[in-house]
Amino acid sequence: MTYILTVNGTDYPVDADVTRNLLSVIREVVGLTGTKEGCDDCECGACMVLLDGRPVNSCSYLAVQAQGCAITTIEGLQSDGDLHPLQRHMLESGAVQCGFCTPGMIVSARALLDANPDPDDEDIRIGLSGNLCRCTGYARIIEAVRKTAAGDSG
Amino acid sequence: MVISESRPFLRADGPDKVTGSGRYVADISLTGMAAAKFKYAGMAHGRITKLDLEAARSIPGVYAVLTHKDVPDVRFGAIPDRKLFASDVVRFEGEVVAAVAAIDAATAARAVEAIVVEYEPLPIVDDLEAALDENSPLVHESWADYDADHVVRDRNVASFSSIERGDVEAGMAEADLVVTSRFEADASHAVPIEPRGILAQWEGDRVTIWSSTQVPFQARAGVCETLGLATNKVRIIVPHLGGGFGGKCGFHFEAHVAALARAVRRPVKLVFTREEEFVAPDRRREGMTIDVTSGIRRDGTLVARRGRMLLDNGAYTADADFFPQLAAMHLAGPYKIPNVLIESSLVYTNRQPSGSVRAPTAPQACWALEAHTDELADAVGMDPVAFRRLNAIDSGSVGVVGQTYGEIGLQQCINAAVEEIEYGSDLPPDEAVGVAIGWWPSFPGPSGVYIKIDDDGAGQIITGAQECGTGAVMTIPHIVADELGMQPGDFELIYQDTGAAPYDVGATGSQTLLNNGRAALAGARELARQLKELAAEHLEASTEDIVLQSGEASVVGSPASSVSIVELAAIAADNNLLLAHGSSEVIETPPLVGSTCVGDQGVAAWSAPQFSCHAVRVRLDRDTGVVRVLEVSTAHDSGTIINPLGATGQVEGGVLMGIGQALTEGTRYDEDGRQLNAGLLEYKLQTIADAPTIATRFIEIDTPDAGPHGAKGLAEAPNVATAGAIANAIAKLVGHPIRRLPMTAERVWETL
Ligand code: FES
Ligand code: FES
Numbered sequence: 049m050t051y052i053l054t055v056n057g058t059d060y061p062v063d064a065d066v067t068r069n070l071l072s073v074i075r076e077v078v079g080l081t082g083t084k085e086g087c088d089d090c091e092c093g094a095c096m097v098l099l100d101g102r103p104v105n106s107c108s109y110l111a112v113q114a115q116g117c118a119i120t121t122i123e124g125l126q127s128d129g130d131l132h133p134l135q136r137h138m139l140e141s142g143a144v145q146c147g148f149c150t151p152g153m154i155v156s157a158r159a160l161l162d163a164n165p166d167p168d169d170e171d172i173r174i175g176l177s178g179n180l181c182r183c184t185g186y187a188r189i190i191e192a193v194r195k196t197a198a199g200d201s202g
Numbered sequence: 203m204v205i206s207e208s209r210p211f212l213r214a215d216g217p218d219k220v221t222g223s224g225r226y227v228a229d230i231s232l233t234g235m236a237a238a239k240f241k242y243a244g245m246a247h248g249r250i251t252k253l254d255l256e257a258a259r260s261i262p263g264v265y266a267v268l269t270h271k272d273v274p275d276v277r278f279g280a281i282p283d284r285k286l287f288a289s290d291v292v293r294f295e296g297e298v299v300a301a302v303a304a305i306d307a308a309t310a311a312r313a314v315e316a317i318v319v320e321y322e323p324l325p326i327v328d329d330l331e332a333a334l335d336e337n338s339p340l341v342h343e344s345w346a347d348y349d350a351d352h353v354v355r356d357r358n359v360a361s362f363s364s365i366e367r368g369d370v371e372a373g374m375a376e377a378d379l380v381v382t383s384r385f386e387a388d389a390s391h392a393v394p395i396e397p398r399g400i401l402a403q404w405e406g407d408r409v410t411i412w413s414s415t416q417v418p419f420q421a422r423a424g425v426c427e428t429l430g431l432a433t434n435k436v437r438i439i440v441p442h443l444g445g446g447f448g449g450k451c452g453f454h455f456e457a458h459v460a461a462l463a464r465a466v467r468r469p470v471k472l473v474f475t476r477e478e479e480f481v482a483p484d485r486r487r488e489g490m491t492i493d494v495t496s497g498i499r500r501d502g503t504l505v506a507r508r509g510r511m512l513l514d515n516g517a518y519t520a521d522a523d524f525f526p527q528l529a530a531m532h533l534a535g536p537y538k539i540p541n542v543l544i545e546s547s548l549v550y551t552n553r554q555p556s557g558s559v560r561a562p563t564a565p566q567a568c569w570a571l572e573a574h575t576d577e578l579a580d581a582v583g584m585d586p587v588a589f590r591r592l593n594a595i596d597s598g599s600v601g602v603v604g605q606t607y608g609e610i611g612l613q614q615c616i617n618a619a620v621e622e623i624e625y626g627s628d629l630p631p632d633e634a635v636g637v638a639i640g641w642w643p644s645f646p647g648p649s650g651v652y653i654k655i656d657d658d659g660a661g662q663i664i665t666g667a668q669e670c671g672t673g674a675v676m677t678i679p680h681i682v683a684d685e686l687g688m689q690p691g692d693f694e695l696i697y698q699d700t701g702a703a704p705y706d707v708g709a710t711g712s713q714t715l716l717n718n719g720r721a722a723l724a725g726a727r728e729l730a731r732q733l734k735e736l737a738a739e740h741l742e743a744s745t746e747d748i749v750l751q752s753g754e755a756s757v758v759g760s761p762a763s764s765v766s767i768v769e770l771a772a773i774a775a776d777n778n779l780l781l782a783h784g785s786s787e788v789i790e791t792p793p794l795v796g797s798t799c800v801g802d803q804g805v806a807a808w809s810a811p812q813f814s815c816h817a818v819r820v821r822l823d824r825d826t827g828v829v830r831v832l833e834v835s836t837a838h839d840s841g842t843i844i845n846p847l848g849a850t851g852q853v854e855g856g857v858l859m860g861i862g863q864a865l866t867e868g869t870r871y872d873e874d875g876r877q878l879n880a881g882l883l884e885y886k887l888q889t890i891a892d893a894p895t896i897a898t899r900f901i902e903i904d905t906p907d908a909g910p911h912g913a914k915g916l917a918e919a920p921n922v923a924t925a926g927a928i929a930n931a932i933a934k935l936v937g938h939p940i941r942r943l944p945m946t947a948e949r950v951w952e953t954l
Contacts, residue, residue, distance in 0.1 A: 076231075144219050172890075186854075186889075
């Protein structure tokens with residue numbers, strides 16, 4: 049089946065089986081590999097993307113259903129080559145180790161901050177509870193989101 | 203030396219990771235690439251009576267189906283008890299029987315389904331005690347034929363070790379009180395968020411393999427051994443690695459994929475599903491049963507300890523041959539005990555093989571020991587912290603195998619952790635604080651780096667070291683730049699590529715900073731010498747008077763007389779290149795003094811041991827048995843801390859993994875020896891919602907005979923004491939220890 053997907057503001061013609069999930073189409077057809085697969089089972093959040101601003105586990109979403117939506121992946125967060133404040137704070141706070149959870153974590157955090165620009169720690173915990181990280185103790189991730197919300201430039 | 207707090211530590215691989223531009227194995231595709239899938243045994247123990255590949259091979263798009271007949275007949279492993287493919291008997295559910303390469307993953311999966319295998323079921327060995335019975339079925343009928351003289355073994359016991367010192371009978375007789383405890387720990391898993399991937403491509407008689415391994419040089423050795431290749435024909439490249447925690451140590455499936463790629467004359471890629479990641483690798487954290495008896499005097503002094511440990515090896519001995527002795531050291535613990543006898547056996551079962559998962563044997567053995575230690579304190583009416591202060595080793599103490607410790611910070615760790623958590627202060631009725639101490643060895647090993655500066659002054663560090671997320675490799679440019687008066691950003695890293703770099707043991711045993719850090723320091727000093735000689739010539743000064751700082755070489759005392767390193771690099775480019783190498787000198791392991799160890803595996807006396815104390819505050823819901831960890835305070839002696847941000851990250855991550863092991867992470871098996879919870883829904887990792895506040899303090903001791911600038915390792919040490927501390931907090935609330943790990947809500951509730 050042929051259709052158009054709009055990813056990070058660009059329209060991509062897609063020729064793929066209707067049963068393909070959004071994750072595999074983004075990675076293998078559109079060719080953006082920043083979105084990761086950790087479980088293919090809605091359990092880890094590594095595959096998180098935004099559909100019209102709403103966070104979705106792309107492993108468990110049919111690609112065809114994303115037609116007409118604005119899809120945002122980790123590659124869509126930078127503007128003019130500058131890191132998004134979330135990306136910078138994740139890095140500077142020590143929230144990145146192996147980095148495999150990081151794209152999904154940042155995408156979820158972006159959705160959280162868009163919906164609630166001034167979250168407290170409990171809001172952050174709820175907002176990111178679908179994203180597993182095995183490397184960190186999560187505290188640095190919370191710190192990075194908090195600093196981004198505070199507009200902390202340091 | 204500490205990476206300046208005013209100049210924040212930004213990992214060189216960080217921008218790749220936060221932007222999504224960093225490539226992991228699954229992200230790499232090559233033209234013409236085929237997809238691989240394995241046919242697994244799916245049963246715990248059976249003899250193959252029929253293996254029919256015809257239907258699979260006839261599916262359009264299936265390029266090859268390989269079995270044991272297609273690879274050399276080679277046994278491998280720490281005890282060579284293992285082959286790439288099962289040929290006759292399958293010994294655990296995840297054993298590979300056949301491998302398929304096909305046009306895409308779906309076709310490969312269909313081919314796997316179409317492979318017909320029939321088995322004659324064999325009796326399953328899955329009980330550690332029963333496996334020792336002389337009438338027990340054997341997991342390996344021909345165990346005696348395996349070439350493994352370095353271990354003491356017999357039938358289902360793959361490796362036996364003891365540590366013995368003094369006279370344990372006499373010690374028990376001398377004691378005023380004798381306390382006996384028994385504990386049982388379930389197996390668990392490393393669970394890196396990246397499932398493993400392997401991609402192999404041949405050009406002529408050389409193969410390049412991109413693999414998500416923590417140990418590229420070991421993986422190379424495994425490919426060479428099993429496929430009969432020379433080391434210079436095999437190149438292993440690790441792109442970014444999505445975590446390992448030991449789960450990606452050792453040699454796993456690189457040879458299968460290389461053999462497929464050779465057979466189909468195309469690149470072949472294997473990417474595991476989450477379920478495969480649970481079931482197939484030779485790396486499960488071993489289950490364990492632990493019996494421990496200690497004799498103490500009325501004043502709380504430890505006089506004797508006897509222990510018996512059974513470790514579940516699973517079906518094959520990946521790298522667990524030394525685990526019995528390491529486990530015994532963790533049941534002895536960092537205590538002064540004059541009379542000790544601990545006997546420990548690694549037992550074959552029809553389960554997934556066990557292997558080095560982050561601090562192998564330590565969290566389970568420490569959990570049991572520290573729960574037992576609180577029972578000892580209770581028996582003499584002493585406060586558990588006071589009991590530890592009395593019996594734990596300190597600088598100059600003699601430990602359980604007769605090793606005399608130099609300057610160590612264990613007592614300071616205890617003080618710092620209990621102070622931070624305000625030990626002894628009043629708490630609500632359903633809250634309690636538990637404390638545990640732990641230790642971990644350093645593993646000296648060979649390692650090397652090359653360092654060069656090119657004509658424009660840009661540097662490269664080419665290291666064999668492997669970054670698995672800890673940041674250890676990311677610290678190397680800081681160590682080098684510091685020696686050369688340059689900036690870390692002046693250097694690019696070429697790393698985790700066996701075709702480019704000198705040997706390194708890999709991201710295992712917390713050894714990267716210890717060994718590769720020393721190699722980097724040696725290489726940087728050699729390059730500094732070259733720069734100084736060149737500068738001396740240029741400035742007409744003597745080499746000894748040249749100092750390197752702020753990107754300049756200048757004559758000491760006359761800063762006006764200087765030349766920039768960029769300029770020196772341009773001069774060198776026309777003549778003697780700025781090109782250095784360094785390797786880590788061997789650190790001697792201390793000898794055993796006054797102790798005997800049967801089946802000694804060299805892990806009873808330790809170089810540069812690391813120490814820790816963890817204190818936790820928990821809350822118990824008495825209606826459900828649910829325990830929540832509210833606060834953790836940790837203190838670590840890992841020597842000098844070079845990278846505080848990275849070090850804190852290791853401790854926090856280790857603690858969280860420890861909480862998981864303590865409360866939720868345990869593998870369950872059905873009657874047929876198959877895992878019941880091989881998925882993230884049923885095998886629960888800690889989430890951000892569970893994460894407690896974690897405070898971390900470092901007791902920094904510039905340790906001689908350790909890593910660069912007196913640093914020791916730190917990746918595994920934080921994963922030792924957390925479960926023990928949680929056990930002791932729970933015991934205070936329920937009145938007795940929970941004797942089974944993980945201490946799930948159900949298990950806690952059952953004892954209420
Ligand atoms: S890959 Fe989608 S949630 Fe794990
Ligand atoms: S940084 Fe490795 S899983 Fe989060």
